[in-house]
Amino acid sequence: MSAPITPLDEPDQLAPQPSSTSRGRRPARALVRPAAAALSGLLLYASFPPRPLWWLAPFAFTVLGLALYGRRAWAGLGLGYLAGLGYLLPLLVWTGVEVGPGPWLGLAAVEALFIAAAGAGIAYVSRLPLAPLWAAGVWIAVEAARARAPFGGFPWGKVAFGQPEGVFLPLAAVGGTPLLGFAVVLCGFGLADAVRHWAALRQLLDRRVLTAAVLAVMPVVAGFAALPLVDNSAEDGTATVALIQGNVPRMGLDFASQRRAVLDYHVRETLKLAADIKAGRAEQPDLVLWPENSSDIDPYLNADAYDEIDRAAKAIKAPISVGAVVTPENGTGSPLNQQILWDPVRGPVDTYNKRQLQPFGEYMPYRSFFRIFSSDVDLVRKDFVPGHKPADFEMAGTRVGPVTCYEAAFDWAVRDQVKAGAQIISVPSNNATFDRSEMTYQQLAMSRVRAVEHSRAVMVPVTTGVSAVIRPDGSIARKTKMFTAAALVAEVPKRSSQTPATRLGTLPEWLLVAVAAGGLGWAATRTVRSRRSRP
Template sequence: MTATTAPTETSEQTASQPGPETRAERVRRRLVPAVAAVLSGVLLYLSFAPRELWWLAPFAFALCGFVLHGRRPRSGFRLGLLMGLGYFVPLLSWTGVDVGPLPWLALAVAEALFIGLAGLGIASVSRLPAWPLWASGVWLLSEAARARFPFEGFPWGKVAFGQPTGVFLPLAALGGTPLLGFAVVLSGFGLADVVRRLRAAPRARDRAVLTAAALTVAPVAAGAAAAPLVSTAAEHGTATVAVIQGNVPRMGLDFNAQRRAVLDHHVRETLRLAAEVKAGKAKQPDLVLWPENSSDIDPFTNSDAYAEIDKAAKAIGAPVSVGAVVAAKDGKPRNRQILWDPETGPGASYDKRHLQPFGEYMPYRSFFRIFSSDVDRAGVFEPGTKPVVFDMAGTEVGPVTCYEAAFDDVVRDQVNEGAQILSVPSNNATFERSQMTYQQLAIDRVRAVEHGRAVMVPVTSGVSAVIRPDGTVAQRTGMFTAESLVADVPKRSSKTPATKLGVWPEVFLAGLGVAGIGWVIARRRAGTGS
């Protein structure tokens, strides 16, 4: 009996085992997840400005979560890297304008490596109970890391910055960009878990599907619940603000080759607005905002530039915030905002604190010069050290210069310093007509909701805008035109929960990722007895 049964059992086991994998099947098994990973990155990119397809982001993470679930760490890194390339290569294409593809692709690859590490972590935690929660924390951990390292970080492309409108946006007022981004990612990963479990055996799906569905819907419900936190009420009256866009004589890196022309353009546009005010065609502004680099001629060492700016301030009859390049007492240049009074001239100043690496300064210049002499085109600017708020005719204005708007701490510092209105003076002429200016405008819109402040965006060449505290755009200019915007905006001093909580939401949410990874490590050690 035993002799006749054993061969039968062996035959049945052999018959139940799959046959050898064909080459086509092996290629398909590897290619399909790789293509899906790239597609998830492309979907995430498409959710960003200039498109307002914010709802694509959760689907991008649903596809990402479905691809990464149950993978080995090495495979998770590879697929995460592919997602990062699908995301950052198109998102950062504007960085290659006028300097070619090498810097653009190098930056995209560097940022994609962070997504690769996130993919490794997400794959590792994907077998934990309620894995979307831990996986979302891992994503936030990767965003927190790349916002700080290397060279003071590069936060551009945080998931939150693709949400200047939509159901998740009010969460920015509750927990800042970390909570906003976490909600989007969690909703996507939860959706991936729903789909995955619905494919499982019926007996295994009921409770698990409900849990996954709850993780999918909870961020959406939280966004709706947080909507009352978003207010546009004027708590201290309104201020009439003029935003000046003078335009530049040429696009690209050589926009400032005619530095005097750039200054003249902004003086001319301010004088034109002053004439309209005098003629009763425009309202008298309480304060005027010029963009970054509106005077690349130091008015403290050039009497002609001083006279032109002073003439414009006197003509408009209001204090002007002037973006200038000046030499400090140590002889090194500063990217400075100068408060210019029509009666007393220049007064308080704010120096840009987060400088753009490879643009305003060159880290490891001698090393990178080995690869290209273009490194010497980068500036030698020195950063500022503290927040400064301008008192402009009774309105407290907090300047946040261009690139700084991507950094949570800089914007928060200006609000905590007492800013009733935020100003983001920028110069996007270097990037011509690329999507960069629209991506930056989306960041400014998210910041408005995060801190409950109107945000003014004066840009040399566009797009300049007036943003309400709820993130909607009240007025905007075109690109490479000379225009002025005049608007009554609410002055606000109350602080949102996000402003009060500061960095703690990010610490907590990134901590979920650390906890999830720690749990995986502990389980593996327990399983091996080590």
């Protein structure tokens, strides 16, 4: 007698049943890519100063590239957002030091949306030939967008700003921060592609493995090739510069209530330096640089503040660039974040008004809307207004280009001052609001990259530290400790030649955006053709 036939409408009886072990593995496997994406963001954060781990950045993109390969755009969007949170949450924690976690979490969540868009684009081009090239272009295109919108953009955390030293840095002199960032990302994605092909083929000499390896190595070779552009020579002689770090009585948001004390501290340190010069313990500077907000009392309206600054300039016998808050129209107009060139004989003779203002710090966009979420918007009582043109100070025969604090993150703001004739760049800053967070180190790294990008010595006078003298090759000649009153005196080279990055301006960035557009367009064409070929 034959065995009974199993009905075909009962497939569960025909198919092999998964074991409980395999069923348990599925959720774990589903978490591998999200965990890898978040890990890539954490690795990218760890590559930033104050940690000297710039070499971690390519490996961050290796992990991200492996996580995104072959995913659909929607999956790439989610994975990219996880990477963005892993990166930006720890990187930007300083934004909530004094005002609580709300602004920090909100900013990180919004900025991570850009990384999510990059993740979607990278996943979409991941199956193309030369995929690392297109993927790196997508990342830089998203950075370009993030540097421009919303509210004028927020380029803080560009990949290039985590590379103040290392093999990739000389590329900043070739194509600015976009090319420097592109090189780091391409190296990482190229390595990811090489690892993936080798794991599948187990053949090092396979064409696909070799192509990916070449893409990974090319940025390193290009970095070495660009080394001749990094130059510390004094083309126009040298200048002896003094940086004054006056410190503040108390850190935090209430430093503004101590305006007179902050001014007095900077006057005091300048007078101490003048006494040291007279006693032969310090060299006479050609020019002196004070930080942003060193005089939040308007010296044009307050005779006492005017006299104190004038006394300091006369004692040091050199022009001073003073960071001041100025209110035009006899105190009734909108305030300006201003650098004042103060001559020891003639008094205030020139000004530079900060052009890229910090939203939610120096002005409050959509105040009534954001008040719904927090009353902290009213901490910005009166909106500052921006300046509209670059201005180089002529200081004892040296042309100094001020780039005030937040402006150092914007390519155009620094480039404008160099093109206007700056032989030395000054980045006066105030970070008293951010306590002992990593903010000051992140900003210092930006200034080091700018030094190489434009082949200029960069001076960073800050209220509370770290103040620094940076050579044109990005190395630090001298620096202070945080929250320590000090004066730095150093001889620095004056330079007037322009690097390719200075001359080319935004062209390298737009070429890399075109690379991204080309890759996305090619991927879209392949998708359309694939759908049409289906029966």
